[in-house]
Amino acid sequence: MERRQLGLMLRRLRKEAAKSQQEAAKAIGKVRSRIVDLEDGRSATPEDDLIKLLDCYGIADEQRETVLALGMEARKRQRRRTYTDLLPGAFQRFADLEASATEISSYESGVIPGLLQSPGYVRAVIEECDGVWWDATTTAELEQRIAFRLERQERSLSLAEPRSFRFVLTEDSLRAVVGSPEVMREQVQHLAAVIDTRDDLVVQLLKQDAIRNPARGGGFTVFGFADRGSPVGFSSTVFSPSTYHSDEADTAVMLRAFREIQSLALDRDRSRRLVDQILKGG
The missing domain is CATH 3.30.870 (Endonuclease; Chain A)
Known part of the structure; x- marks a missing residue:
């Protein structure tokens, strides 16, 4: 669930910044499919890559901290029946x-x-x-x-x-x-x-x-x-x-x-x- 929430949030922030998936992939030095998997909630990503994406989208302050915190939760790979x-x-x-x-x-x-x-x-x-x-x-x-x-x-x-x-x-x-x-x-x-x-x-x-x-x-x-x-x-x-x-x-x-x-x-x-x-x- 954390991965899905992170992916949806990153997709919205990318669109609000008027950036393409190709531009996002270039920012982290990966292929476009990596961004597709991330936004679809199929994978997590290292904090360094998240920081690069947030820089690319021009995200700062509280929203930036929230994305990084959500990214940390997504990387834990926990299996839970509920997510609060x-x-x-x-x-x-x-x-x-x-x-x-x-x-x-x-x-x-x-x-x-x-x-x-x-x-x-x-x-x-x-x-x-x-x-x-x-x-x-x-x-x-x-x-x-x-x-x-x-x-x-x-x-x-x-x-x-x-x-x-x-x-x-x-x-x-x-x-x-x-x-x-x-x-x-x-x-x-x-x-x-x-x-x-x-x-x-x-x-x-x-x-x-x-x-x-x-x-x-x-x-x-x-x-x-x-x-x-x-x-x-x-x-x-x-x-x-x-x-x-x-x-x-x-x-x-x-x-x-x-x-x-x-x-x-x-x-x-x-x-x-x-x-x-x-x-x-x-």
Whole structure:
């Protein structure tokens, strides 16, 4: 998992620096395939090569220290069922993983998933947490958090290659008042528009009166990568470090739970009708 996170981070930093894989390979005196393997998480690399790559990309300060620390973890070759990301900027590495996945299966209880949030809902959710789960931020910092969430949506939902998104939400996530009734109306309208315009995205609602729910009170996401790697699971928590599950035994259980929740939820058409009903105040 550490290798995968390191590779995705290096790929993003290279692209942000407008460098090609060939230029990166030249910086460390290796062939291009070495960079391909590194960015795909198939290999680690010595610290000296990492330093050369970071110099090539113009990376300094905290981000540089994070890459070097992640590189050290990747070189340990440890076999673990879970990986807890304790390094700075964990939210950015989650976004890297999300953007690289070819398939996303997500269940959330009581909250709209980040990729489906409207701009007003994004602001309201972040403002609810400001000064509680992290120190109160300045207006500029708050705007940066909101901008990152919206950029994360754009990055994941605008990719040209075929992808599959499957979401199951609990009905109460649409009936709760986050920010204001006006914000929630915008959010429900946004969700309706997403359902109507994206063939690659399926949203199902689990009704409040559903008798069974094997993930009651929790939330999780499983990222699939086709032939580019095994699935990775992520457990949603309100307060704790980001924890990932990459062991196939664990991700198989999470996918089994997701399929069970899908079977208990309304299908796509009935979910869309419930969205309309909520919009009308029903």
